[in-house]
Amino acid sequence: MKKLLNHTLNTLIFSILLMSSMTVFGGEIKWMAVGSLQNWYSDNGCEVELGRTGNIPDQQDGMRYPALYKMQDSQAAKGLWVGAKNYSNPITNTTYDYKVIHMGTRGPINNKLEIFPQTLKMWAREAHPEVFVDGDPASDLVYLDKIDEVDPNLPSDRMIENIVNTSIGVTITRKVYAFTNQYHENYFIHDYVFENTGIYDLEGNVNQQDLEDVMFFYQYRYAISREGGPYGEAGYWLPQNSSWGRNTVNEAIGENPTDNDPFRAVYAWHGLHSQAAYDNIGAPYFGGDGHLGASQFVGVATLHADTDAGNESDDVYQPMTTQFTGSDNNINQNNDQFNASKMQDQYNAMVAGHPAGGTHAEQIGSGFADAFGDDAGGISSALGYGPYSLAFGESIHIVQVEAAAGLSRAQCYVIGANWIDEAIATGDLRLPDGTVPASKDEYKDTWVFTGEDSLMQTFQRATDNYDFDFSASIPPPAPDNFTVTSGGDRITLSWTNNAESWSNFAGYEVYRAIHKTDTTFTKIFTCDLNTITNEFVDKSAKRGFDYYYYIQSYDDGTSNTDDPGVALKSNLFLTLTNKAANLKRPPSDGLDDIRIVPNPYIISGQKYQFGESGPDKLMFYNLPPACKIRIFTERGDLIETIDHTDGSGDEKWNSITQYKQLIVSGIYIAHFELPDGKSTFKKFIIIR
Secondary structure, three states, X not given: OHHHHHHHHHHHHHHHHHHHOEEOOOOOEEEEOOOOOEEEEEOOOOOOOOOOOOOHHHOOOOOEOOOOOOOOOOEEEEEEEEEEEEEEEOOOOEEEEEEEEEEOOOOOEEOOOOEEEEEEEEEEOOOOOEEEEOOEEOOOHHHHOOOOEEOOOOOOOEEEEEEEXXXXXXXXXXXXXXXXXXXXXXXXXXXXXXXXXXXXXXXXXXXXXXXXEEEEEEEEEEOOOOOOOOOOOOOOOOOHHHHHOOOEEEEEEOOOHHHOOOOOEXXXXXXXXXXXXXXXXXXXXXXXXXXXXXXXXXXXXXXXEEEEOOEEEEOOOOOOEOOEEEOOOHHHOOOOOOOXXXXXXXXXXXXXXXXXXXXXXXXXXXXXXXXXXXXXXXXXXXXXXXXXXXXXXXXEEEEEEEEEEOOOHHHHHHHHHHHHOOHHHHOOOOOOOOOOOOOHHHHHHHHHOHHHHHHHHHHHHHHHHHHOOOOOOOOOOOOOEEEEEEOOOOEEEEEOOHHHHOOOEEEEEEEEEEOOOOOOOEEEEEEEOOOOOOEEEEOOOOOOOOEEEEEEEEEOOOOOOOOOOOOOEOOHHHOOOOOOEOOOOOOOOOXXXXXXXXOOEEHHHHHHOOHHHOOOOEEEEOOOOOEEEEEEEXXXXXXXXXXXXXXXXXXXXXXXXXXXXXXOOEEEEEEEEOOOOOEEEEEEEEEO
């Protein structure tokens, strides 16, 4: 009995130690945040489910496209496994028929016994510009674009290097390249080198073992996209399980080189859902304005895979596996590098080849994607490369491009509005080929599926870029300082002239958005070499509204190899402001001239007040330079206190109480008090 208790206690202690060595989320993260496609990368070597924040609402996190707009994430989880046969494990002194180590698709990741991150570092060709609004840093790049080193000879605009040792003795070096050229900003090139270094533990001990039948296995769980699901901000018009990809459709092409497919690729889109009461291709905002919330196509194409460790030529028969798999399949859960039976099942999946019954998309056909199979998590794509013999010291090189493409945001609104309004009945609308559609669903769906062609075009651009040694044209640099200053009757923009030394520099363009950055920007200023300037005064701004800006340098188009003659521009994300600029009048001398606008506040007139800058915004005008504003209900309950200290005559309030509640209809009293104790009261009315 005592031996049994000791054994149970030792098992419990080992389990506690094992769990303490695992990380479900956390670790170091780097963002690729300088293009229309943005994504995070983990030092663990793969971006696993909930791997950045650990929060369920962040199930769809990453692969943001188009990144200018909120909630455009299409990444749910990824996995990268390395497997081999007949592996002699120095940790357990056991020879496993099948050995597999795991990064995803789910956590936990064991950073003490299985995966050992070494390096996560970002290089940039140029440091990101300094962007200020009213003296404050005002760029998302301040916290997203964490550059470790600047190298003007870098072949891309950004590069992340990630090195990971693994308990199977394979060291993974992953390099991720990103570009700001407007023809190349929606893909990442992933360059992997898998080297048999023999390093198998956290201490760096080496086991000089040749590896037999090595497989490199990737999984891609896409859920397109976050906007219309339960964790979006624009509404909740899609079935909940679309947020983890239950209705994702996965296609595979290029399995057989003789089929003359343009690429070896897997890609995904938002498929039909049985719980939607309408044709949900593109995820139109049913019950709202109809705009499309999931028109993206995302996927991965193979650019290169070594034939073997001694032959660096591209093997057109790789990947040898292009399966689809249930996202909640048992092999994707509770990974265990010491479970012989489970590792055999996982290895069998890695070498499964191509699906005999056709691809996932072919098997679904015109049916409901969520009704396919019995996996509640939906279906993921899987790619397996190998099997390779990998002697000690040898390596395998694999290169992929991961991309996103689809309709522009403006097209999503136009096409969606036509669909929701059934404008097709007028006969004025056309399909991409100019013909008249037979129905509103045919109209919408045909336009959405042009995203498939756009993705293929993106794969081609990435292929050409890689094949010709990263030959994508380099756009001119953005100004290295962009400053926006609010004023009483104008907003002043100024910038440095560093871009003007670029060989074919041609001028600047300034764009502005009202209310928020998640909207359409309008060009409000341009200058060329004949009118060059480094300042623009925006006198068209209106008091009470929020304004956001970015500036782009542009060239004369002579270096554009993708579309000769069309100007290349610095990327908008380099100078995009994330803090609002707005007009603020000088302060008044006292309390007599204070006004509350609008008064009364009437919810039905929101769009005539401050619009999307703040649908519940109230403005206090003609304030003294400093005062305390207290808001009371009609019966005298204090619901909010505002310290006005910026020296202007303006202050705003979003109608939210100190208890984070939106105020209801009624009469309210604002009490304004000067530092010397003088005060006054003003009444205002809310009608909801």
